[in-house]
Amino acid sequence: MSQIDPTKPNLAETTGPTVSVVETEDAVARRAKEAYFTATQRQLIWARFKKNRTAMVAATILVALILMGLFAPFLSPYDPTVAGRDKDYLNGAPQIPKFCDHNGCSARPFIYGFKTERSPVNLRLVTTVDTEDRRYVQFFVTGDDYKLFGFIPGSLHLFGVDEGYIHLFGTDDTGKDIFSRTLHAIYTSLAVGTLGVLISFVLALIIGGVAGYFGGVTDGIIQMVTDAIRTIPIIPLFMAIAAFIPDTWSSEMRFFFISIIIGFINWPTLARRVRTHLLVERNQEYVLASQLCGAPAGHIIRRHLLPSFTSYIIVDLVISFPYIVLSETALSFIGLGLKDPVNSLGVMLQNTTSADVLLNYQWYFIPVFFFIALVLAFVFVGDGLRDAADPYAGQKK
Amino acid sequence: MLQFLQFATVRAAMALFTLLMVSLIVFTLMELVPGNCAERYLAFKNTQGSGISVADIEAEERRLGLDRPFLVRWGSWVGNVFLKGEFGDSCILRLNINDLLGDKFLISLGICLTALFLAYLIAIPVGIISASSNSALLNGSLRFVSYLGLAMPNFLLALIIMLVSTVVFGDSMTGLFSNEYRNADWSWARVGDFLSRAWLPVFILGWSATAFALQTVRALMLDEQAKLYVTAARARGLFGRRLLWRYPARHALGPIVNSLGFDLNRIFNELPIVALILTLTEAGALLLEALARSNDQQLAGAIIFLLTASIVAVNFITDIALALIDPRIRKSVMGGAA
Numbered sequence: 001m002s003q004i005d006p007t008k009p010n011l012a013e014t015t016g017p018t019v020s021v022v023e024t025e026d027a028v029a030r031r032a033k034e035a036y037f038t039a040t041q042r043q044l045i046w047a048r049f050k051k052n053r054t055a056m057v058a059a060t061i062l063v064a065l066i067l068m069g070l071f072a073p074f075l076s077p078y079d080p081t082v083a084g085r086d087k088d089y090l091n092g093a094p095q096i097p098k099f100c101d102h103n104g105c106s107a108r109p110f111i112y113g114f115k116t117e118r119s120p121v122n123l124r125l126v127t128t129v130d131t132e133d134r135r136y137v138q139f140f141v142t143g144d145d146y147k148l149f150g151f152i153p154g155s156l157h158l159f160g161v162d163e164g165y166i167h168l169f170g171t172d173d174t175g176k177d178i179f180s181r182t183l184h185a186i187y188t189s190l191a192v193g194t195l196g197v198l199i200s201f202v203l204a205l206i207i208g209g210v211a212g213y214f215g216g217v218t219d220g221i222i223q224m225v226t227d228a229i230r231t232i233p234i235i236p237l238f239m240a241i242a243a244f245i246p247d248t249w250s251s252e253m254r255f256f257f258i259s260i261i262i263g264f265i266n267w268p269t270l271a272r273r274v275r276t277h278l279l280v281e282r283n284q285e286y287v288l289a290s291q292l293c294g295a296p297a298g299h300i301i302r303r304h305l306l307p308s309f310t311s312y313i314i315v316d317l318v319i320s321f322p323y324i325v326l327s328e329t330a331l332s333f334i335g336l337g338l339k340d341p342v343n344s345l346g347v348m349l350q351n352t353t354s355a356d357v358l359l360n361y362q363w364y365f366i367p368v369f370f371f372i373a374l375v376l377a378f379v380f381v382g383d384g385l386r387d388a389a390d391p392y393a394g395q396k397k
Numbered sequence: 398m399l400q401f402l403q404f405a406t407v408r409a410a411m412a413l414f415t416l417l418m419v420s421l422i423v424f425t426l427m428e429l430v431p432g433n434c435a436e437r438y439l440a441f442k443n444t445q446g447s448g449i450s451v452a453d454i455e456a457e458e459r460r461l462g463l464d465r466p467f468l469v470r471w472g473s474w475v476g477n478v479f480l481k482g483e484f485g486d487s488c489i490l491r492l493n494i495n496d497l498l499g500d501k502f503l504i505s506l507g508i509c510l511t512a513l514f515l516a517y518l519i520a521i522p523v524g525i526i527s528a529s530s531n532s533a534l535l536n537g538s539l540r541f542v543s544y545l546g547l548a549m550p551n552f553l554l555a556l557i558i559m560l561v562s563t564v565v566f567g568d569s570m571t572g573l574f575s576n577e578y579r580n581a582d583w584s585w586a587r588v589g590d591f592l593s594r595a596w597l598p599v600f601i602l603g604w605s606a607t608a609f610a611l612q613t614v615r616a617l618m619l620d621e622q623a624k625l626y627v628t629a630a631r632a633r634g635l636f637g638r639r640l641l642w643r644y645p646a647r648h649a650l651g652p653i654v655n656s657l658g659f660d661l662n663r664i665f666n667e668l669p670i671v672a673l674i675l676t677l678t679e680a681g682a683l684l685l686e687a688l689a690r691s692n693d694q695q696l697a698g699a700i701i702f703l704l705t706a707s708i709v710a711v712n713f714i715t716d717i718a719l720a721l722i723d724p725r726i727r728k729s730v731m732g733g734a735a
Contacts, residue, residue, distance in 0.1 A: 224411075228418035231658070231708050233665035236684055236701045240426050240694070326550050330670050333552060334685060352556060353674055358563040365560065368553055375548040 041311060048388035055384020062377035065370070069186035073146035076180030077160045080343050084144050085175035086165040088116060092127060094170040094178075094363050097137050110134040111166055135161040170363035173351070182367040184343040186374065189325045192259045192344070196324040197317050199263025204270035205313075209301045211271070212278025219275070226268045234265055235330060242336040251342045258337050262327050270316055277309050311389045319382035322375040329371070345371045404720055412713045419705045420478065424471045427698040484699040494699045501683060502703055508595060509664045512603035513657070516610050521653070524614025528622065529641055539611065546608020551667040555601045555674040601671050602664050609660065610653075617652055621645035654719050658712035665704050 039047070049055060068075060078084035086092070097109035113133030117126055141160035147153055160166060169178035211222040241261050245254055281287065282305065290300050306313075331337030332346025340347060345367055351357060352364045463470070477483040484494035527539045621627065622645050630644050672682040684700040687693040 224414065225418065228415045229422075231415055231662065231712070232419055232422065232701065232705045233662050233668075233708070235666040236669060236697075236704060239669065239684070240423075240697055240701060243694075243697070244429065322548070330550060330552060334670055334673055349556065353559065358560050362560065362564075365556070368556075372545075372548055372553070376544060379544055379547055 045311060045385070045388045049384055052384045052387065055380055055388075058377045058380030058384065061373060062381055065186060065374050065377060066190060068183055069190045070149070072180075072183035072187045073148055074154065074156065075158050076177070076183045077141075077143060077157050077166055078177045078180045079144040079146065080176060080180040080184040081341050082174060082176065084177065084180065086167065086171055086177065087175050089114070089127065089165060089167065089171050090175045091173050091361050092167055092171040092175070094366070095167050097166075097168075101131065103132075103134075106134075106136070109137045111137065111161060113164060135163055135166070137166065138162055169366045170361070172348075172364065178348075178363065178366060181343045181348055182370055185345050185348060185367060186370060188255075188338070188342060188344040189328065189371070189374065192255070192262065192328045192338075193321050193324045195256070195259035196262040196266060196328075197321055199260060200266040200270060200320070200324075201313070201317060203264065203267040204274055205306070207267065208271035208274030209278060209306070212275035213282055213297060213301050213305070215279060215282070219279075223275075226271060229265075230268045234327065237265060238262070238327065238331055239334070239336050242331060245336075251339055255338060255342055258328065258331065262324055262331075266320060266324060266327075270313075270320065273312070273316055277312070278305055281305050281308060315382065315385045315389050318378065318385055321382070322378040325371075325375060325378075401720065405717055408713055408716045412709050415709050416706060417475065419709075420475050420702060421471060423698045423702045423705075424474055426701075427694040428467065428470075478702070484702075485695060494696055497696065498683070498699065498703075502700070505668060506707055508598055509602060509661060509668060511595075512599045512664055513606060513661055515599065516603045516606035516660070517653070517657075519607050520610030520614050524611050525618055525641060525646060527611075528615045528618035539615070543608045543612050546605045546611075549605075550670075551601050551605055552670040552674055554604055555671050558597070558601065559674065598671055598675055601675075602667055605667070606660055606664055609663065613656060614649065614653060617649035618645055621648045651719060651723050654715050654722075657715050658708050661711050662708050665708070 036044075049059075078086075092114075095111040097111055099105055099107075099109055111134075113130045113135055114127045115130055117128065137159055138161060139159050141157055142155050143157045143160055145153065145155045165177070167177050167179065169182060171177055172181075207222060207226070211219045238261060242258065245257055249257070278301070286304060287300060290304055295303075328337055328344065329346040329349075332339075332344050333349055334346075335350065338344045338347055348364070348367055357364050465473075474485070477485060482495070484498075486493055523539070527536055530536070624645075627640070627644055630640055635643065669682070669685045673685055676682070684697055687696040687700070
């Protein structure tokens with residue numbers, strides 16, 4: 001925290017690395033100061049954010065994960081639904097590409113083939129790795145059809161193998177590729193989060209805006225209702241609402257409904273922030289000036305009050321994002337959220353509590369690490385943004 | 398004294414209002430389920446072979462009082478809950494909800510409150526130490542643990558503990574009682590058995606609560622330490638633990654006490670999911686059962702209401718406690734700025 005000091009901007013950044021004209025120290029300092037004073041709010045936040053190393057690392061990871069989610073159909077070798085399953089390799093262990101083995105090395109990575117037999121002991125299907133059978137990894141192969149971003153058709157995948165299938169993270173009990181499912185699940189989480197955040201954002205703006213701008217009795221009533229809603233534990237309430245979803249609904253409808261209810265229950269915290277800020281701001285002179293000009297309340301809130309703290313709202317949205325993702329995961333995990341053809345972490349973890357999975361198929365848990373990374377990245381970026389958006393952050397010790 | 402009573406009355410009235418609001422929400426949710434109790438009851442009879450008609454349904458509705466308007470039914474539900482503590486019957490199981498819940502709700506509440514208590518038992522001293530120490534290693538690792546507590550939802554922690562204990566010990570450590578005590582009456586042996594298993598859910602539920610509490614305590618202490626009265630105290634020659642406990646810790650206590658209700662709320666959120674993973678047999682599991690499988694909204698509504706009521710109760714108690722320990726709050730209430 002002590003690194004951020006708005007009074008001493010980084011000179012190298014503002015003057016450039018190679019300064020040909022020799023300036024006096026005074027001139028350099030003046031220029032730096034001028035750049036600082038004329039910087040927009042966004043530039044200031046970015047300059048402070050850049051100095052926070054943890055947040056920058058988290059931001060890099062976050063961008064990587066978001067790209068992975070967005071380009072999931074291209075990056076994943078197979079379709080994540082039953083259509084892309086490998087029926088010969090159920091509950092299969094992860095296959096790690098190698099460059100070398102006892103038969104020598106190859107520039108192209110390869111995986112081993114396998115044989116499936118019934119065990120003579122308990123008649124279970126047992127897969128043995130055949131180290132003589134090499135399958136080479138190919139890049140940019142044509143495979144299952146997909147629609148990128150939901151509308152760009154394609155069938156090109158980043159990698160695949162020349163014969164059979166490759167499963168970096170293994171397969172589940174129906175032979176679906178866990179790697180492909182993980183990538184698609186990231187996309188689902190991001191989509192649910194975005195929708196949920198947007199809905200709660202709009203609600204919070206309207207409710208918090210009205211409460212804060214009008215104040216008095218309106219504010220009192222809205223606060224009482226908001227407080228009552230805030231006391232109900234969210235997940236049980238989610239569960240109660242999600243239980244209404246009829247089984248006949250398609251997975252897309254379920255998806256939208258879940259996002260909507262998650263958005264509907266998450267608004268009170270943000271609404272409170274909006275309200276507190278408006279309560280302070282509405283007594284400023286510029287609001288009075290606007291009122292005297294005859295501007296209606298909606299106009300004042302939208303054009304004058306909200307822009308004064310857009311950056312804080314954005315920060316709040318980033319901070320609330322991981323909690324929305326986690327709510328969805330929890331809900332899907334207990335079977336009241338998303339259902340099978342849609343991939344999400346919760347759906348993928350649904351069957352992992354059985355002793356069979358715990359003892360024999362631990363690769364079911366690989367996606368968990370991606371999600372911890374995703375949530376942590378969001379939390380760190382949100383924290384970094386909050387510190388960066390606070391103009392007084394650098395002055396405290 | 399009079400002022401304090403006035404304060405307590407106002408708070409009690411507000412708590413009551415919140416409970417009424419919550420009961421309205423819960424009751425509306427219960428009513429929104431397609432098909433009412435009478436239809437379900439008779440549909441069940443129908444599967445048993447006796448044919449039913451519309452007239453039968455109407456007669457049954459009258460018997461159950463379902464033909465009255467919505468607000469009247471809500472009123473009688475609330476009246477029964479508040480005055481007699483009766484939640485009525487579950488129309489799926491056709492059993493009295495109070496019998497069904499039994500001591501299960503108290504067990505859940507006990508587990509959650511213990512988790513909360515332990516969380517603060519750890520968080521307050523550790524948070525204060527970390528706020529006053531300059532060790533980068535201590536602060537960095539605490540920050541990491543806190544963030545992990547936020548990022549790793551409790552159910553993932555539960556899954557990982559199960560994974561490890563299954564692989565290492567060969568026992569998944571699930572359930573609240575061993576087989577021989579599951580349906581036994583309460584006895585010392587049963588209590589011992591319960592305690593030997595209950596520590597796991599307590600630990601899992603307390604995990605993220607501790608992480609949150611640590612963050613809060615640390616941030617509050619850092620805020621308070623920068624204030625002038627601490628500098629003044631230091632100038633008078635106070636230092637070390639005496640200074641910390643005497644001034645900033647006491648100031649930071651208020652907001653911490655205030656946040657207890659919301660922490661309990663957060664723990665309740667995790668309860669049903671942890672219950673599912675650890676196959677506990679308490680209210681969280683019952684709630685899940687009611688919602689996910691049997692669609693029993695009466696039971697679910699009763700549990701949600703009870704959970705919320707305990708949060709409201711905790712909020713009320715902390716408000717009163719805060720007024721007792723902090724004269725500023727008492728004064729501000731007297732001033733009318735409630």
